[in-house]
Amino acid sequence: MDRQLVARIQNNDQQAMKLLYQRYVGILMSVCHRYVPSEDDVKDVLQNSFVKIFTSLHSFKFHKDDSLKAYMIKVVVNESLNFLRSQRKLQFVGFEMLIEEPSDEEVDVESISIDELHRLIRELPDGYRTVLNLYVFEELSHRQIAELLHIKESTSSSQLYYAKQWLAKKIKGLNTKKL
Amino acid sequence: MKGDWTDKLKTRLEGHEMTPPSDLWTGINEQMGFAAQPARASVVAIWRWATVAAVVLALVGFFALYENNEADYSIPNELITEEAIIPKPMEETIIEKQPIAKKQHNIIPQVKPQESVGVTIVEENFDVVEITAVQQEKSQKRPTTKEVVETYHHNVPIQQPKAKSKKQRLSVALNASGGLSNSKTESMHVEPVYGAAPGTPPHRMHYLGDVFEPKKVQERKASKHAFPIRLGIKLSYPLNDRLSLQSGVGYTLLKSDLSYSSMQIGQQLHYIGVPLGLRYQLWNSGRFSLYGAVGAMLEKCVKNSSELPSAFTYAALINTEKPWQCSLNAALGAEYRLDKAIGIYLEPGVGYFFEDGTSVEHYYTEHPLVPSLEIGLRWNM
Numbered sequence: 001m002d003r004q005l006v007a008r009i010q011n012n013d014q015q016a017m018k019l020l021y022q023r024y025v026g027i028l029m030s031v032c033h034r035y036v037p038s039e040d041d042v043k044d045v046l047q048n049s050f051v052k053i054f055t056s057l058h059s060f061k062f063h064k065d066d067s068l069k070a071y072m073i074k075v076v077v078n079e080s081l082n083f084l085r086s087q088r089k090l091q092f093v094g095f096e097m098l099i100e101e102p103s104d105e106e107v108d109v110e111s112i113s114i115d116e117l118h119r120l121i122r123e124l125p126d127g128y129r130t131v132l133n134l135y136v137f138e139e140l141s142h143r144q145i146a147e148l149l150h151i152k153e154s155t156s157s158s159q160l161y162y163a164k165q166w167l168a169k170k171i172k173g174l175n176t177k178k179l
Numbered sequence: 180m181k182g183d184w185t186d187k188l189k190t191r192l193e194g195h196e197m198t199p200p201s202d203l204w205t206g207i208n209e210q211m212g213f214a215a216q217p218a219r220a221s222v223v224a225i226w227r228w229a230t231v232a233a234v235v236l237a238l239v240g241f242f243a244l245y246e247n248n249e250a251d252y253s254i255p256n257e258l259i260t261e262e263a264i265i266p267k268p269m270e271e272t273i274i275e276k277q278p279i280a281k282k283q284h285n286i287i288p289q290v291k292p293q294e295s296v297g298v299t300i301v302e303e304n305f306d307v308v309e310i311t312a313v314q315q316e317k318s319q320k321r322p323t324t325k326e327v328v329e330t331y332h333h334n335v336p337i338q339q340p341k342a343k344s345k346k347q348r349l350s351v352a353l354n355a356s357g358g359l360s361n362s363k364t365e366s367m368h369v370e371p372v373y374g375a376a377p378g379t380p381p382h383r384m385h386y387l388g389d390v391f392e393p394k395k396v397q398e399r400k401a402s403k404h405a406f407p408i409r410l411g412i413k414l415s416y417p418l419n420d421r422l423s424l425q426s427g428v429g430y431t432l433l434k435s436d437l438s439y440s441s442m443q444i445g446q447q448l449h450y451i452g453v454p455l456g457l458r459y460q461l462w463n464s465g466r467f468s469l470y471g472a473v474g475a476m477l478e479k480c481v482k483n484s485s486e487l488p489s490a491f492t493y494a495a496l497i498n499t500e501k502p503w504q505c506s507l508n509a510a511l512g513a514e515y516r517l518d519k520a521i522g523i524y525l526e527p528g529v530g531y532f533f534e535d536g537t538s539v540e541h542y543y544t545e546h547p548l549v550p551s552l553e554i555g556l557r558w559n560m
Contacts, residue, residue: 004534014213019538021204026196033197043200050207107184114195117188136185137192164185 002068009057017054024069025050028076034121034133035080037089049079077138081130081148089126090149107168111175120170128163135160350423352413352524354555404542405434407549413454421460428453431478433541446485448541450504452478458512466516471509472526478504483539502535504543514557526553 005023008016029046036042053075060071084090109117121129134140134148135156142156149156411429418424431450438444456474463469480501510528517523528551532543543549 001538004536008536017211018204021207023538025199025203027194029197029199030192030195034192043203043206046199047203047206047210050203051210054207054211109184109187109191114191117192118195121192132185136189167188168184 002065003062006057006060006062006068009054010060021050024072027069028072030118031073031076031137032080034118034137035077035130036083037122037126037129041083041087045079045083046076049076052079077134084126084130090130107171108175109171112171116174117171120167120174123170124163124166127159128166131156131159132163132167349417350415350557350559352415352427352555352557354409354411354413354526354553356407356409356551356553401438402540402545403436403438404540404545407542407551408432408434409551409553411454415458423458425456425458425472425474426454429476429478433543435541437540444485446483446541448480448501448539449482449484450478450480452476452504454508456508468514468516468522470512470514472512472528473509474507476504476506476508476530478506480504480539500537500539502537502539504532504535506530506532506543508551510551510553512553520559522557522559524553524555524557526555527551528553 001023005016005020009020025046028049029042032042032046032049036045049072053072056075060068062068081090112120121132124132130149131145134145135142140148142153142160145151145156146153409429409431411427413425413427415423415425429452431452433448433450435446435448436444437446454474454476456472458470458472461469461471480503483499483501485499508528508530510526512524512526514522514524530549530551532547532549534544534547
């Protein structure tokens with residue numbers, strides 16, 4: 001299906017673009033929403049992302065069956081990071097101490113709904129949220145995150161530590177309320 | 180894998196979807212510089228030509244049949260009596276739902292052989308088979324009212340049919356095919372979907388924005404596609420003693436049930452198609468003959484009807500595309516001549532159906548390679 005849609009888009013088929021949009025807009029909306037705090041900005045970033053996807057598919061080549069989806073998510077993440085940079089929301093001053101990650105106690109994420117987990121991540125401060133997203137969901141290493149965000153590895157590590165602490169506290173709070 | 184609770188966090192949020200802003204697609208279109216989509220004139224033109232071609236082929240077949248009968252027989256005045264049967268139009272056989280019911284309705288002919296054509300209609304799984312009379316008798320018994328059911332006659336007695344050569348002749352075939360068994364294909368692909376009314380196809384989920392129920396999870400459960408049902412008429416034109424060119428017009432019905440968590444969409448696709456192919460006679464011995472056939476078919480979906488439960492009235496949620504369908508077919512056939520003109524044939528075969536380039540789900544999207552069993556009547560003129 002993806003291969004066929006891409007082939008049609010490479011021939012400037014607008015109907016195929018709409019089909020591709022309909023197929024993936026839900027998941028890309030969720031990804032963008034996890035990075036960008038304002039609803040209005042999410043729309044702008046997502047719109048720019050789709051335009052970049054459609055205009056860059058002419059040179060796209062498949063490696064695996066799901067590589068189109070992975071590629072589209074990557075475009076959305078890059079656009080989100082560009083937007084956050086342009087808004088000066090990626091400032092990490094004062095977070096450069098290296099923190100050894102302690103062995104985390106178990107956090108019960110199963111009892112929290114997916115929408116609540118999504119909302120909690122969005123409520124994280126910009127720096128925490130960005131590093132947590134890149135580390136957990138895009139599976140980047142601290143070195144890769146440091147290169148991408150132009151920060152030190154130790155800053156990435158400490159941001160992740162605080163993000164996890166903050167998130168674990170919120171999740172436990174929600175679980176306690178339910179009891 | 181990070182080896183801590185964030186792994187579970189990732190797993191839970193992977194595949195999470197959200198409803199986008201309702202005007203997002205409009206914004207993308209504007210930014211891409213697209214105007215409103217023009218009508219696809221070329222497709223419309225192709226469809227018109229295909230329709231015209233199909234109608235012409237069907238008419239040519241019927242007229243050729245009619246003309247041939249007129250030319251073959253002379254009508255001696257002395258044989259025209261009051262007892263001549265009043266002409267009746269061709270009638271289609273009544274279909275009764277009976278398991279493996281196979282009936283023949285015969286009409287007793289006039290002084291000389293008469294010829295009849297019936298339409299074979301085979302429902303799914305060949306549970307119902309009913310064939311109208313194909314009769315050639317020498318008795319002069321008049322038909323009783325009870326005996327006359329459904330048939331087609333020429334209105335005059337026949338003095339002497341023309342001698343027919345053993346060469347291949349122009350032929351018309353009425354055919355039908357359906358499921359080989361009662362089973363239906365079932366595909367399981369679970370897709371969690373968020374933010375949409377129950378039953379919304381995944382590819383339609385988010386475009387319409389605020390018409391959806393917020394944060395509702397719908398899981399796509401399964402697709403059941405019934406075996407295609409086909410009816411058709413084919414005209415064969417002999418190229419030499421063994422080889423003939425075949426074409427005609429066919430109808431195909433594809434039925435599917437698309438299931439979601441709490442509802443089901445019933446989908447029916449109606450296709451009209453034009454086959455084109457070659458038939459090669461492999462063996463011929465008296466009444467029996469064997470042949471091979473290869474060909475291609477171009478079909479157009481002329482009606483895509485989907486049914487939602489009455490509570491869900493958003494017409495835009497249903498996929499209303501009407502795809503084109505191309506296929507290649509090969510078959511081996513066995514024919515048994517009931518008389519010089521009429522034969523009954525059975526034609527097992529296989530067809531390969533190419534992707535139609537749309538997101539409409541149907542039998543061929545799951546099974547591009549489809550076995551078939553065609554049964555029908557062939558009139559050799």
